[in-house]
Amino acid sequence: MFLAVPLVRGLTTLFCRETNSIACHGAPGVSNTAGAALWTIDYTLQAATLGVKEVFFHEGIGYKYNFFQPVSLNRSTIDGSPLDPPLAPHIQPVYYGGLVINTFVGKTGSAQIVELPIADSNVAGYAAYEHGRLARAVFVNLHAWLASSTDDRPAVHIDLDFASESSGAQADELWSRTATARRLVIEHADDTAGLRWAGQSYETSDLRPRGRLVLERLVLSEGIDLRSTEAVLVEF
Known part of the structure; x- marks a missing residue:
């Protein structure tokens, strides 16, 4: 288990840095799908049961595994083809996983x-x-x-x-x-x-x-x- 060494060394506050579903900004047909929302719920809460205090999901403009696309895009995130008109800022399916986690963790x-x-x-x-x-x-x-x-x-x-x-x-x-x-x-x-x-x-x-x-x-x-x-x- 990847947590064994820090726990043995007495580190009681653990963070998961720059994580997400698939390396190199995600994979089309996987990271940008509804199934990824369910994976995000399970992945995040499993980390919580292992003592991870915070999970930081890697995001960026045009990334396929984003919770949301923050700016208008003039190229497709799937194949890089030009978009005319540009695609307006919008959420992606993983955002719904975040909504579930937020409600579950509470205030x-x-x-x-x-x-x-x-x-x-x-x-x-x-x-x-x-x-x-x-x-x-x-x-x-x-x-x-x-x-x-x-x-x-x-x-x-x-x-x-x-x-x-x-x-x-x-x-x-x-x-x-x-x-x-x-x-x-x-x-x-x-x-x-x-x-x-x-x-x-x-x-x-x-x-x-x-x-x-x-x-x-x-x-x-x-x-x-x-x-x-x-x-x-x-x-x-």
Whole structure:
């Protein structure tokens, strides 16, 4: 494990500098896709569970793995061909991953992040505790659903039994409680636009969300279904 040496040497504050999905400013068809948004969630939160305090994503004008393109571009980021008219500043799919992470980490600065055991190796789960109490959980289904995929879109069922950590009557009370879910909806892993976070699109000229905010109500004992190439955040 790459963290072994600094931890052994007593370095308790760790930073991940100049990172991102693929070297040399990203790869077209990978770094600029919806699938990269899901990877970003898993990558960042996994780092948090390993003791990394901050993750700095490498960005630059025209880079394929940018969260957003900050200026107008007169050449394609994919093949370098001229663009006429220029492409206006805009977000890229990875930006939605940042929105999920921001909501999950919260505003208090006290969140303790742990990985949750999931039987499926292509599904990641993390919980955020604040002052010893479960505050939020996020689940990421990394099974790829592509534009070329056929048949019915698969889904996995997530049990939320970890949310009830007591026993007896108190556990029964917790188990019957409801929670709120926000879903990152993606049509296909290889899409480069069209994502929605809690029902809203951020692909606007001023980055203000467009659309009605969609919050799902969950009964903890019933769990939640998560489609391939999708993420869901649960607030307790």
